[in-house]
Amino acid sequence: MLEKSDRTTLKILADQLGFSVSTVSRVLNGKAANYRISKDTETTILSAAKELNFVPNQLARGLRLQKTLTIGLIIPDISNPFFSSIARSIEIEARKLNYSIMLCDSHESTYYEIDGLKQLLSRKVDGLIISPVGENDDHLKQIPENGMPLVVIDRQFPKLNCSKVISDNYHGAIEAVEYLIEHGHKKIACIQGLLKSSVNQDRVRGYIDAHKRHNIPIDSSLLVGNSFGEQNGYLGAKLLLSKTTRPTAIFALSNLISLGAMRAINEEGLKIPEDVSLLSFDENPYSDFLATPLTTIAQQNNNLGKMAMKILYEQICSPETYKPIKVKLPTKLIKRKSVQQINN
Amino acid sequence: MLEKSDRTTLKILADQLGFSVSTVSRVLNGKAANYRISKDTETTILSAAKELNFVPNQLARGLRLQKTLTIGLIIPDISNPFFSSIARSIEIEARKLNYSIMLCDSHESTYYEIDGLKQLLSRKVDGLIISPVGENDDHLKQIPENGMPLVVIDRQFPKLNCSKVISDNYHGAIEAVEYLIEHGHKKIACIQGLLKSSVNQDRVRGYIDAHKRHNIPIDSSLLVGNSFGEQNGYLGAKLLLSKTTRPTAIFALSNLISLGAMRAINEEGLKIPEDVSLLSFDENPYSDFLATPLTTIAQQNNNLGKMAMKILYEQICSPETYKPIKVKLPTKLIKRKSVQQINN
């Protein structure tokens, strides 16, 4: 009769069955065949393990094997639907590959990003997917240098020597602003996100180049803001709308920014698109149902996450031969009702 | 001169400095005083550790100490803003307490929930916060039985012997439906979530009891649906709206359900609230900006997560004396424009 215990170990199993730990270990790892272990022994061990509800201790396993089947994920804000949908697709892909996820939220702060990174490293994750805050990559450089697989997602650094999965932010912004221009807009404001981030810089570059293409001068006072958050969207829009000559269109560089902008527009008693047109980066489940259905630049959130995990996995599997790659996923303009045709 | 290495261990440090691992360990754990280690030795070790960028291996530490400073989190859908905001508040609280988080998404499936649970258990988390799918709790019972700290969040099981943090769904629903009744509604439909879940049952009970209180007969054909997802909201609303005599109001039991319902209502060319009133569980960042600003029952998402983590921590700290508790957080009716006063 087998004695039940809440924490069954290999040794307990082995002792109760009269086998050695190695034999039990081998069977439980499906290596019975390799070691020509008798069918009898195998079934005995297998059924005992099941009966005693044996769960291998992954700490011990990880320590011994030098791999944990765990990957670390650091993102700026898990409550932002953009990131949470990415997190979800990573989780799904990771699980298929038998990996678990350690999650860190950096709260859009490099300080927390560094702290989280340290936690993950000390827990010996097999690889890292990071959507960096984007101010600074000093702390990230050591990761590939130490041979730790890393893929960066959404926000990147040109010089960082690792794989990258990002959206084609530049062309997304171009497409957005040209769409505005085609609709007769010339005074197009832009509410930016985090200034130093690649995402922001690429989008702003698109904003500027679209103007150039159409020989429309840039009014630098129409380029406001400095963070991807709601509050910044609100403040930016407030500022823009209080100008003596208001912009005819606002290009919001994130979902949260457009949310804040809508709050400001509402508060000013203005209507979209009659009083101001609004076009926003990031598609949302609710875009269709807004007071004015919102025209957006959609990113491929799910593919972003899925690709990142696939690439990371490849690197984990063959770390020595691996060469970093950069995947850039196209965006898509989704036309709804928030941009008005105007005549000059 | 110290030799740099990418994976510095205690032993490496000790060898290079000419101390024993025990001494180095003691200093690095702040126990220099207890062991009367000389100030000199202490500073030498501390600065060397810093210089070599020593990061303790938490696998080894966990194995030895039988605790990992890691908690497991299982939720049905991290991309749902309701859960992602909870996840965020848990993460914040956990980090304050020096804990890391292993995340599993159960995809609203008990199968994945069980699988995730197994992963987390094998990784020896110190405790578990689970928002169960809610169909079944057979697999959850073993958790408290084996002495593993557990707090269940949002969805609960009456007989499960662990702490619970939930919203007062019953009174939330009562308040919602009474609000509808006060506005003259008698044909109030309800699009349900997962039938077996406590959340759903409590809300439906509130829906029914509110009718009873006001002597309004229940029309069981107005109670439709069976999942918290968007698709179910869409289908449920489609069904309700195609009836020969339509309900005057729809009570949606989740944020995703109301999103689906709005899609159906749109599609049918109907207007909220002129053609149908809509009232939904769960507050959203965008509720204010919808075509018709949505009247909602808000839950305290952040406090839900924060409380769960605090309670879990207490249990982890004193497992033997700990008694499970149940925290029920009140909801709040947020009145906007999606409910119309009607006259009979």
Add this chain to the structure above:
DNA sequence: ATGAAAGCGCTAACAG
């Protein structure tokens, strides 16, 4: 004030 050694649970090289 510091070191040696055992052991957490596991795998794998080596030995038969």
Add this chain to the structure above:
DNA sequence: CTGTTAGCGCTTTCAT
């Protein structure tokens, strides 16, 4: 076909 043993990196008891 199976067992013995060493060791992953750490903490802690016991010894000095």
